[in-house]
Amino acid sequence: MATTPPIDPYITKPKVYLVGRQLVADEEVARFLEDEGLAFTTDAGAAAEVLTEIAGRTCYMSFGKGRKSNREYMENILSSKHGSVLEHAVWCLLITGVSRALTHELVRHRAGFGYSQLSQRYVDESEARYVVPPLYQENPELRQKWQQTIEWIRKTYAELAEVTTQYVQQKHPEMAPRDRRKWARQAARSILPNATETKIFVTGNSRAWRHFLELRGSPHADTEIRLLAIEVCRVFKKEAPNIFQDIELVDEPDGMPSVRVVHSKV
Ligand SMILES: Cc1cc2nc3c(=O)[nH]c(=O)nc-3n(C[C@H](O)[C@H](O)[C@H](O)COP(=O)(O)OP(=O)(O)OC[C@H]3O[C@@H](n4cnc5c(N)ncnc54)[C@H](O)[C@@H]3O)c2cc1C
Structure with a gap:
């Protein structure tokens, strides 16, 4: 009979699972457009980007006018620092393989985030795993x-x-x-030490995630949380390339990438 290999109690990198994203209620958008006598289409791929564009266009009732692509639309939101619009784009990440030291820093990010974390009171930590500092x-x-x-x-x-x-x-x-x-x-x-592994479910809007990436993806941040920020950055660049269009990973002299943001703290 096949036996399952023992789990290595030592962890060397975080895992990020994008477990929740938004959905556009197309029929309700259509009803709104019809009621208002408007026409609107967008080339946005992610529902979060569609919703953000609809939210922004509601401000000036600019449906069917002005900027043609969602990328152009988002560029204007970012460069004009109309950041509250970005709060309409929301994702849930389930993060594992991170230390309690990391999550202590993560939960300092208050605005626009919700957290649910593994309880050390309810869960037996005798079999806990530990995160090896880089x-x-x-x-x-x-x-x-x-x-x-x-x-x-x-x-x-x-x-x-x-x-x-x-x-x-x-x-x-x-x-x-x-x-x-x-x-x-x-x-x-x-x-239990700071290195004890934990799991945390984080819901955040794109304005909050961008701020997290900027602060924690920096070479000044702790290395473990910087590695997490790099991973989260990769996830969001793929998920919503227009909202995160000005954010890039660049190689640094210290041998690791960092997160570079053109439009700081939108
Ligand atoms: C490299 C680095 C080193 C750090 N070192 C330390 C340290 O030694 N000790 C320590 O305690 N912390 C430290 N921190 C944590 C830091 O002080 C912040 O708590 C953390 O980065 C969260 O930032 P924030 O408050 O901007 O984020 P959020 O809480 O997510 O807030 C986002 C933004 O919303 C606004 N906002 C949020 N809450 C309020 C409020 N109550 N009133 C007004 N505006 C608000 C602010 O503009 C804020 O920037 C460090 C962070 C970094 C990146």
Whole structure:
């Protein structure tokens, strides 16, 4: 019988899943255009770009007038910094293979984002995986030292969670087993390191994502979150090339790409 290979507890790069995108309700757009006596077509590929263009054109009732392509339309939105229009384009990303250190930085991005993150109180972290900081990925000696420490923490966490569960059981026999485990885990998690892998579901609008890419794709950002920003940038360049038309990945002297933005903080 085939056996599944053991999961490597060490992770070296983030994974980004684009799990949610918008849909245009064509019949309702048609009803609006008919009611207003307007004609409008767009060459936008992504629903998010169609909706953003409709939102922007509503401001001046410029349907069927002015700029011909969605790319041209978006260029004008970006260069004139009419950024609130970009809030109508929304995507959901499910991000895995990132550390708690990274998500602590990610959730500092408040405007235009919603988050749902794996709970260390509900989920048993005895089998948690750990994200190897990029600097330790390139140096075997440092990596070994780092890994020894992680192994010790891993083992100690499992032991601590077990004895803490027993203690809570003695102290609170009236508690439901699920609550006892939660109490034990919420105490034991205090020794888990920043490198512990987490999973986070992030919903954000394009104005917010652009700001995230600009700040976190920079050479000044932490390397792990910069790698995430690079990946997110690739996803969005493919998904909505017009909204992200002025954003490029460029190779930097430090050996990694960075995210360059022409229209900063739209
Ligand atoms: C390289 C780097 C180093 C950093 N170092 C540190 C550090 O040492 N310590 C630390 O604490 N943080 C640090 N940060 C985090 C940083 O201070 C921000 O919290 C984070 O980048 C989110 O930026 P933001 O507030 O612009 O984003 P968001 O919260 O997404 O806000 C986007 C924009 O909306 C507007 N906005 C949002 N909320 C408000 C508000 N309440 N009032 C008015 N305007 C608002 C602002 O224009 C803001 O730029 C660092 C960030 C980077 C990129």
